[in-house]
Amino acid sequence: MNERRERSVACAFCSCCCTDLELVYQDRCIKSVKPACSIAGREFSAGESDPPSLKRGGVVISGQKGLQTICAELRAAKLPLILIGGGISLESQRSAVLLAKKLGACADTPASCQSLAFARAFAESGIPMLTLGELRDRVDTVVFWNTDQNQIHPRFWERFIGVNRPPRIISVNFEIPEQIPDSCLHISLDMQQMLAHLIQLRLVLRNETQQVSPVLREMLATLRDAHCGCMIFGESLLESGYGVLFEAFRFIQELNDIDKGRWFGLMLDGEVNSAAAADVLSLETGYPAAVRFIKDEAEFSTTEWSAKRLIQRGETDLVLQVGQIDARIQKEIENHITNYTGKMKYMVLDSKTPLIQPSTWLPVRRFGLDEGGTAMRMDGLPIPIQPVQESRKIGLAEALTRLIEGVEP
Amino acid sequence: MICLRGGKLIDPLNHRDGVVDDIWIQDGRIVAAPENVDHADAIDASSWLVTPGGIEIHSHIVGTQMATARSFSLEENTTSPRLLMTPAEINRAYLKMGYTTVFDAAMSPLMSRIAHTDLDRMMGLDRGAYTLVSDQSCVLKAIKNKNSEELKHTLAWLLECTRGYALKLVNPGVGLTWRALSAIGSLDDPLADTQLTQREIILALAEAAQSMGLPHPIHLHASNLGQPGNWKSFCQTVKALEGLPAHFCHIQFYCYGKDDKGRMRSAAEEVVEIISDNPKLTFDAGEIVFGPAMAMTCDLQLIEWLHRMGSGKWTGRLLEGEGGMGLLPLQYAKKDPSSAVQWATGLELLLRFPDPERLFLTTDYPNGGPFTDYPRIIAWLMDAELRQRMLAQVHPAARTRCGLEKIEREYSLFEVVQMTSAGPAKALGLQDRGHLGIGAQADIRCYQPQSDKEAMFSNPVLVIKGGDIAIREGEYYSRDNGRLLAVQPAWDRERLPAIQRQLQESTSLDPRFYGLSDKHQIPNLEIIPCK
Ligand code: SF4
Numbered sequence: 007m008n009e010r011r012e013r014s015v016a017c018a019f020c021s022c023c024c025t026d027l028e029l030v031y032q033d034r035c036i037k038s039v040k041p042a043c044s045i046a047g048r049e050f051s052a053g054e055s056d057p058p059s060l061k062r063g064g065v066v067i068s069g070q071k072g073l074q075t076i077c078a079e080l081r082a083a084k085l086p087l088i089l090i091g092g093g094i095s096l097e098s099q100r101s102a103v104l105l106a107k108k109l110g111a112c113a114d115t116p117a118s119c120q121s122l123a124f125a126r127a128f129a130e131s132g133i134p135m136l137t138l139g140e141l142r143d144r145v146d147t148v149v150f151w152n153t154d155q156n157q158i159h160p161r162f163w164e165r166f167i168g169v170n171r172p173p174r175i176i177s178v179n180f181e182i183p184e185q186i187p188d189s190c191l192h193i194s195l196d197m198q199q200m201l202a203h204l205i206q207l208r209l210v211l212r213n214e215t216q217q218v219s220p221v222l223r224e225m226l227a228t229l230r231d232a233h234c235g236c237m238i239f240g241e242s243l244l245e246s247g248y249g250v251l252f253e254a255f256r257f258i259q260e261l262n263d264i265d266k267g268r269w270f271g272l273m274l275d276g277e278v279n280s281a282a283a284a285d286v287l288s289l290e291t292g293y294p295a296a297v298r299f300i301k302d303e304a305e306f307s308t309t310e311w312s313a314k315r316l317i318q319r320g321e322t323d324l325v326l327q328v329g330q331i332d333a334r335i336q337k338e339i340e341n342h343i344t345n346y347t348g349k350m351k352y353m354v355l356d357s358k359t360p361l362i363q364p365s366t367w368l369p370v371r372r373f374g375l376d377e378g379g380t381a382m383r384m385d386g387l388p389i390p391i392q393p394v395q396e397s398r399k400i401g402l403a404e405a406l407t408r409l410i411e412g413v414e415p
Numbered sequence: 416m417i418c419l420r421g422g423k424l425i426d427p428l429n430h431r432d433g434v435v436d437d438i439w440i441q442d443g444r445i446v447a448a449p450e451n452v453d454h455a456d457a458i459d460a461s462s463w464l465v466t467p468g469g470i471e472i473h474s475h476i477v478g479t480q481m482a483t484a485r486s487f488s489l490e491e492n493t494t495s496p497r498l499l500m501t502p503a504e505i506n507r508a509y510l511k512m513g514y515t516t517v518f519d520a521a522m523s524p525l526m527s528r529i530a531h532t533d534l535d536r537m538m539g540l541d542r543g544a545y546t547l548v549s550d551q552s553c554v555l556k557a558i559k560n561k562n563s564e565e566l567k568h569t570l571a572w573l574l575e576c577t578r579g580y581a582l583k584l585v586n587p588g589v590g591l592t593w594r595a596l597s598a599i600g601s602l603d604d605p606l607a608d609t610q611l612t613q614r615e616i617i618l619a620l621a622e623a624a625q626s627m628g629l630p631h632p633i634h635l636h637a638s639n640l641g642q643p644g645n646w647k648s649f650c651q652t653v654k655a656l657e658g659l660p661a662h663f664c665h666i667q668f669y670c671y672g673k674d675d676k677g678r679m680r681s682a683a684e685e686v687v688e689i690i691s692d693n694p695k696l697t698f699d700a701g702e703i704v705f706g707p708a709m710a711m712t713c714d715l716q717l718i719e720w721l722h723r724m725g726s727g728k729w730t731g732r733l734l735e736g737e738g739g740m741g742l743l744p745l746q747y748a749k750k751d752p753s754s755a756v757q758w759a760t761g762l763e764l765l766l767r768f769p770d771p772e773r774l775f776l777t778t779d780y781p782n783g784g785p786f787t788d789y790p791r792i793i794a795w796l797m798d799a800e801l802r803q804r805m806l807a808q809v810h811p812a813a814r815t816r817c818g819l820e821k822i823e824r825e826y827s828l829f830e831v832v833q834m835t836s837a838g839p840a841k842a843l844g845l846q847d848r849g850h851l852g853i854g855a856q857a858d859i860r861c862y863q864p865q866s867d868k869e870a871m872f873s874n875p876v877l878v879i880k881g882g883d884i885a886i887r888e889g890e891y892y893s894r895d896n897g898r899l900l901a902v903q904p905a906w907d908r909e910r911l912p913a914i915q916r917q918l919q920e921s922t923s924l925d926p927r928f929y930g931l932s933d934k935h936q937i938p939n940l941e942i943i944p945c946k
Contacts, residue, residue, distance in 0.1 A: 014925045025925035096532070122489070129489035132730035132742075137525070139735025139923035144594065166923065233596065259728075266596060270733065285482050289533065292501050293493070294486060306493055380528065386479055386732065387924070388528040390932040 008033050015039075018374030018391045019049045021275040021384035022138075022159045022166075029394055036395060043160035049375065050394070065366050069400055072368040076326070076353055077412035079366070083324035083351070086111040087316050090287065091329030092280025093358070094402055095379020095391065099279065099286040101406035102328040107290075107299045108410055112322065114313035115283035118295035119332035122308060124244055124273070125284065125294055127251035133258055136236065136270040137385040142166045145270075147232035149176040151254070152197075153240030158276050159384075174232070176225055180240070191228060193221055200246060204253035211260055232267045239273050275384045277330055278374070282382035317342050317350070324351040327360070328406070336361055355405060370402040377401045416441045416452065417882070422460030422861060425828050426467065427772070427837040428850035432829045438465060440857040443882035443896070447853050460861055463876060466832045467849050468515030468858030470839035473634075473664045473699045474780040475711045476505050477519045477533035477544065479526045479732070480740045484709055484781070487730055487742055491707060498707050498781050502536030508787050510539050510885045513860030513875040514835075516848055516900070518580060519544035520634070520664065520779070521713055524551060525734050525922070527577035527930050531899075535938065538895035539885055541848075541858075545634050546579030547713060549616060550590035550738035552921035553914055555609050558619045566623050571906035572914055576930030578901040578937060580843075581631040582624050585713040586638045587616040590738025593715040599638050601648070602655055613638065614655050621659040627904045628946035630844025632660035632695075637669060640717050644673045646682035650689040658695060662842055665701020665779035666690075667761035679753055680816035681760040687767045697842040698768075699777040702761030702792050703747050704784035705754065705809075710743040711781055718743050736921035747784065755810035759817035762795055762802065766822045771830040772838035789835070790872035796826040797868050831872075844943065845900075857882040898941040 015027040030038045039050045067075055080086055088106040090099050106113035117125055175190040195203050209215045261269040275281045284294035291297050291304035296312040298305050316322040317338045340362045354364040357372035371377035376397035381389045419438040424431045439446045485499045492499050509517055522530040522544035534542050548554045557566035588606035592599050595607035602614040621633045637652045639645040649669035672682035718741030722729045731741030747754040768774040780786040795802050806813055814820045840849020847856045859879040865871040878886035883894040915926035
């Protein structure tokens with residue numbers, strides 16, 4: 007038996023995008039991965055299997071036939087919607103935008119699922135950010151806001167926190183993993199009251215009130231003592247809406263303005279390239295979500311062209327999902343399919359089995375396993391990903407290129 | 416074969432100012448008139464001015480900072496014309512203005528893959544990017560070791576792994592000092608972490624660029640940008656170069672004195688006196704135009720200063736192993752005294768400086784405003800009366816604190832072409848661009864003469880890029896024949912493991928993922944040779 011090792015392999019199975027993996031192959035199959043985290047261990051050893059059939063009907067199609075079917079449906083659709091999700095390469099996301107452009111279709115990204123809350127808060131407040139190497143080497147105080155990084159980013163702690171010297175840790179609303187030192191300040195805050203807590207913290211910081219709970223007072227004292235701090239926001243905080251995000255970002259800005267230390271923010275993205283979809287759409291059109299192409303020009307309107315609205319109002323007759331999308335949009339699709347069966351076609355181009363029943367699913371290669379491209383690390387660093395195994399399935403990038411050619415009038 | 420027949424040639428590098436002649440084009444180049452022609456597409460240029468294509472020497476057009484800036488201006492940027500364009504829009508806007516070669520002013524090595532993704536969307540243009548080196552950890556280590564060979568090899572590696580065109584310095588050491596909660600004071604203050612001084616960094620890099628034979632010398636953003644009274648420190652930096660070649664960017668932002676009440680005034684006259692004598696130095700203006708703009712820079716000290724001066728929201732990103740970048744929206748208003756002084760200072764500088772082949776037109780896009788306003792600035796330079804009319808509309812500080820009002824000089828067409836084409840080509844070491852001689856790349860813009868110079872320069876009747884028609888009467892023809900311009904100085908590959916070991920100390924990436932990976936394909940790459 008032939009054993010072969012591949013070093014410095016990059017992983018695209020979460021947005022930490024580790025670049026230090028070693029894969030051991032036996033013949034052409036991946037036998038083991040080091041240092042293995044729970045996700046990488048599972049994903050790299052998945053191998054190539056035949057796609058499972060959909061649980062509740064729908065059609066699984068493959069290769070040339072599948073492309074022809076999707077192409078014909080796209081051509082026939084009156085107002086198709088291309089939903090650009092995560093878990094796929096930046097290149098595939100770009101091709102999905104170009105497909106929408108070619109079709110004169112609508113295109114949307116996960117950003118609109120949260121009503122652009124993050125985008126709006128960011129645009130109104132701004133926030134200083136940093137790359138993970140800076141977090142590792144420079145930051146002396148870290149606040150984890152509603153993060154569960156051990157579940158979704160298993161090696162985050164080991165790689166980026168306290169590698170050289172342990173920082174002070176404040177954890178807000180999450181289970182303390184074993185690695186966290188005893189000195190960590192753990193705070194539980196009612197999520198419903200998060201907006202009020204943040205406003206309170208800002209008022210105390212600006213010396214406009216002294217009325218604050220002892221725990222928030224202690225937290226603030228620790229923050230004000232930092233030379234270099236970073237607040238890490240988990241997905242549940244990111245989903246809590248514009249108000250909370252805006253207050254959180256302003257809080258960071260005011261810590262910088264009022265105190266002598268430097269404070270930064272970092273968003274923990276779950277699925278790789280999920281947040282990057284908005285950047286890719288913006289790169290091509292100038293807008294992060296909710297666009298419709300009319301004569302090659304992109305028109306932006308969250309009220310007219312967001313996926314949620316188009317689906318709710320039944321204005322789109324075909325949704326093509328490329329990659330993995332937000333659970334809330336999945337829900338909208340499901341509702342629509344239940345209520346208006348037959349009116350809207352729902353087609354999926356992805357490596358994973360769709361959570362709800364599409365009319366057509368074309369399984370494609372898995373980004374990071376048998377498909378390469380660029381991954382965006384959670385701090386915005388682009389990481390080139392090489393395929394690590396062969397596959398008989400069609401690659402997503404290739405499928406999209408063929409669709410773009412195929413829908414040409 | 417194409418023949419542009421009987422145009423009036425404005426071609427400074429070949430000393431032709433209004434000479435009527437034909438231009439023959441074959442295989443993307445300008446060729447001698449053939450003796451026998453089987454077939455040529457003749458274009459009647461007899462009523463046109465025929466000039467070489469424009470060359471942009473300093474504009475922030477690609478990279479993570481552009482993507483972040485677009486998100487940062489979500490609402491403002493939805494109105495047309497937008498300040499922060501997409502790469503495809505930038506491509507088209509430059510070509511429509513007759514510009515055929517553009518350079519991005521600052522590419523982070525760590526993020527170079529993003530920059531190249533954007534550059535790949537500008538296929539109608541020849542394009543390149545300057546690699547940021549002045550806070551890069553391996554570079555500073557080599558300077559600290561006083562090992563000029565190590566430095567040259569490190570720089571060559573960086574240029575190669577980022578496919579950069581030149582070495583960009585931004586307020587050298589500012590990333591380190593800003594992180595360490597301090598600020599850069601003078602050229603000779605020891606900087607945080609390394610204890611190097613700015614003078615040492617600038618001199619080491621200027622010498623390295625010269626001895627590597629790079630076609631463009633160091634491209635330098637000096638310290639104290641935007642601050643009243645900064646003209647003195649700027650002139651000290653100029654002198655610190657001790658006769659070495661360099662390009663200083665957006666120097667309007669360094670031409671500020673203080674009047675007797677401590678208010679910002681133009682010091683263009685003082686600066687021009689110091690800088691005009693040194694033929695090895697070139698400059699670009701960084702003129703401002705009234706309207707929205709965006710401070711986009713790696714100079715975090717500047718962003719923080721602007722923010723503390725009350726300019727509002729900002730964002731930025733610290734980059735491991737190098738500096739960082741920051742963004743802050745700006746608004747230049749006619750009735751705001753500082754904006755008025757800045758506007759008048761830029762024009763004064765351009766009008767006082769005697770040699771348009773050494774001082775070029777830029778707005779440091781998007782810092783001073785959109786590059787699409789170049790035609791308006793050209794019109795002000797060519798028409799003293801138009802300037803006076805504009806002066807009457809802006810805050811009186813533009814008259815009382817600047818010398819613009821008394822300047823009568825008007826640029827000629829010849830000088831405009833020197834400033835926008837011939838000069839930048841020479842400064843960038845692009846020998847086959849910026850002129851219409853035999854062998855030159857056929858990058859050409861033609862104008863229908865008009866008294867309204869803004870309209871004339873906004874709408875060339877014909878733009879030819881690499882021998883193909885790119886714009887004809889305002890219509891854009893996508894040819895995608897542009898090239899990525901890069902340099903490739905030789906370096907000792909045996910040193911790579913040592914460089915990678917150093918890199919590992921300051922970054923969280925496996926070094927093989929730094930810059931562009933070996934497998935990154937660049938379409939239409941053109942290596943410009945080192946001297
Ligand atoms: S932490 Fe994420 S990127 Fe790193 S190995 Fe695990 S799944 Fe891959």
